[in-house]
Amino acid sequence: MQFFIDNFPLLRDAFLTTLSLSLLSGLLALVLGTLLAAMRVSPIVPLRGLATFYVETFRNTPLTVVFFFIIFGLPQIDFVVGFFTGAVLSVGLYTAAFVAEALRSGINAVGPGQAEAARALGLTFGQSLREIVLPQAFRTVVPPLGNVWIAMVKNTSIAAGFATTELAAMLPRLSNANAGELTLILLAVVVGYMFITVPSAYAIHRTERRVAILR
Amino acid sequence: MTTPVLFDIPGPRARTRIRIATIVGALVVLAIVAFVLVRLGGNGQLEGQRWAVLFDPNSNVPQRLIEALGRTLRVALVAMVVATVLGLLLAVARLSDRRWVRLPVATVIEFFRAIPLLVVIFALYFVLPGFGVRLSTYAALATGLVLYNMAVIAEIVRAGILSVDRGQRDAAFAVGMRKSQVMSLVLLPQAVRRMLPILIAQLVVLLKDSSLGFIIGYFELLRQARSLVEYFTPRYGNDYTFQLYVAAGLMYIIVNVLLSQLAKYVERRTRRNAKAAGTTEVALPADTPALTGNNSGL
Numbered sequence: 162m163q164f165f166i167d168n169f170p171l172l173r174d175a176f177l178t179t180l181s182l183s184l185l186s187g188l189l190a191l192v193l194g195t196l197l198a199a200m201r202v203s204p205i206v207p208l209r210g211l212a213t214f215y216v217e218t219f220r221n222t223p224l225t226v227v228f229f230f231i232i233f234g235l236p237q238i239d240f241v242v243g244f245f246t247g248a249v250l251s252v253g254l255y256t257a258a259f260v261a262e263a264l265r266s267g268i269n270a271v272g273p274g275q276a277e278a279a280r281a282l283g284l285t286f287g288q289s290l291r292e293i294v295l296p297q298a299f300r301t302v303v304p305p306l307g308n309v310w311i312a313m314v315k316n317t318s319i320a321a322g323f324a325t326t327e328l329a330a331m332l333p334r335l336s337n338a339n340a341g342e343l344t345l346i347l348l349a350v351v352v353g354y355m356f357i358t359v360p361s362a363y364a365i366h367r368t369e370r371r372v373a374i375l376r
Numbered sequence: 377m378t379t380p381v382l383f384d385i386p387g388p389r390a391r392t393r394i395r396i397a398t399i400v401g402a403l404v405v406l407a408i409v410a411f412v413l414v415r416l417g418g419n420g421q422l423e424g425q426r427w428a429v430l431f432d433p434n435s436n437v438p439q440r441l442i443e444a445l446g447r448t449l450r451v452a453l454v455a456m457v458v459a460t461v462l463g464l465l466l467a468v469a470r471l472s473d474r475r476w477v478r479l480p481v482a483t484v485i486e487f488f489r490a491i492p493l494l495v496v497i498f499a500l501y502f503v504l505p506g507f508g509v510r511l512s513t514y515a516a517l518a519t520g521l522v523l524y525n526m527a528v529i530a531e532i533v534r535a536g537i538l539s540v541d542r543g544q545r546d547a548a549f550a551v552g553m554r555k556s557q558v559m560s561l562v563l564l565p566q567a568v569r570r571m572l573p574i575l576i577a578q579l580v581v582l583l584k585d586s587s588l589g590f591i592i593g594y595f596e597l598l599r600q601a602r603s604l605v606e607y608f609t610p611r612y613g614n615d616y617t618f619q620l621y622v623a624a625g626l627m628y629i630i631v632n633v634l635l636s637q638l639a640k641y642v643e644r645r646t647r648r649n650a651k652a653a654g655t656t657e658v659a660l661p662a663d664t665p666a667l668t669g670n671n672s673g674l
Contacts, residue, residue, distance in 0.1 A: 204394050207401035211408075221580075221632040225587035226625045229598050234625075237618040238415050318492035322591030332498040340506025347503050351491050358490065 194260025463529025
């Protein structure tokens with residue numbers, strides 16, 4: 162127990178790193194993902210192609226490979242990013258593809274009548290997307306988007322392999338401790354992740370019920 | 377799939393606008409590509425001789441990369457088989473009528489789905505030795521992949537079983553089958569068939585996750601590329617670094633794309649073959665807790 166108390170500041174900082182890493186990359190993923198989803202349903206062919214290419218590439222690339230390229234690959238072409246920034250970029254860019262997919266399925270789930278009515282009223286593509294389709298799409302995608310968020314929080318653990326001292330990194334770092342102490346640390350790490358995921362799951366469930374559209 | 381309802385069939389003015397936007401869009405895409413190429417070219421990364429090393433057997437590079445690909449596929453394949461078998465068993469156990477079977481199994485499934493896979497692997501690799509069990513990197517990686525994916529697969533299969541129409545079950549009981557027969561002869565085959573595309577998608581995720589071996593030092597593609605770079609750098613400087621990274625990354629992507637294509641193909645076949653008709657339209661059941669968030673292939 163003494164060991165645990167001695168290392169508590171370390172664990173707390175690690176937890177805060179995981180939390181800020183999650184929030185920052187979540188924000189990046191949400192913004193970029195929305196942009197990509199809009200590009201994928203737009204009438205402009207090159208943009209559609211670009212977005213499709215982006216989504217398909219990232220969906221088929223292991224996150225470790227994305228990390229690898231951003232941390233080790235980018236410096237080879239003279240972009241040097243810090244480890245934490247690199248982690249935010251990797252997780253954010255990777256998750257954006259999944260956000261885009263979730264949103265696109267949401268857009269497709271909005272009844273065609275809605276978009277038709279918007280068109281009939283003379284709204285432009287941008288207007289009908291902004292005012293009619295996306296607000297409804299965001300509602301239907303609360304559960305899949307929530308799933309993406311929680312999977313992403315778990316995925317931030319990969320940053321441990323690339324020199325970011327977040328929660329998962331505590332295990333290799335303190336691995337010299339004896340078995341009992343290390344088990345305690347493991348428990349703390351698991352609880353740390355649950356600290357983020359359990360309230361998120363609850364909030365997602367609440368939001369889902371509140372904004373659900375009954376059709 | 378696009379949603380053509382989002383824009384009318386364009387009239388003359390809209391067509392001009394779209395044409396202009398298309399040209400601008402194409403220019404933007406071209407600019408991105410050109411920027412990357414110039415950047416690479418400026419660093420001399422595009423010189424043929426720097427890429428030739430990847431295909432030159434004398435450099436030993438192709439052999440090493442192929443071996444590493446073999447190791448990646450080996451750990452993934454072993455984990456796929458074991459995780460699928462265990463997943464099927466757990467799915468059936470979770471639907472058991474006996475509470476003392478159902479509850480522990482549900483706990484195990486939810487536990488492994490809720491914590492990051494890397495934490496499972498770290499626990500196996502760093503914590504277990506404290507209890508006298510020392511696993512190799514291969515064993516730790518394979519076990520971690522199995523534990524996590526069996527839980528996910530169990531949920532997929534369970535959802536599949538629950539989606540089979542009640543009538544199938546009732547009919548099977550009515551013709552006098554035992555509980556085990558109903559499950560193994562009637563419910564499971566239909567469930568697996570229906571869930572096959574999602575199942576394969578999950579196996580793609582497993583293959584992707586095998587790259588976590590890099591972090592604990594299993595010599596899969598990335599670790600191999602890194603070690604080749606560490607070997608080359610003192611001798612030739614950074615001449616081949618970028619090329620080796622690209623090669624390792626591309627190999628991962630190609631294998632994954634192939635497996636994803638297989639999943640798509642199977643999905644098309646199952647859909648056409650809608651004879652698997654005794655099933656009702658359910659995705660994963662609503663009680664799949666959002667806590668785990670992994671039906672998305674992330």
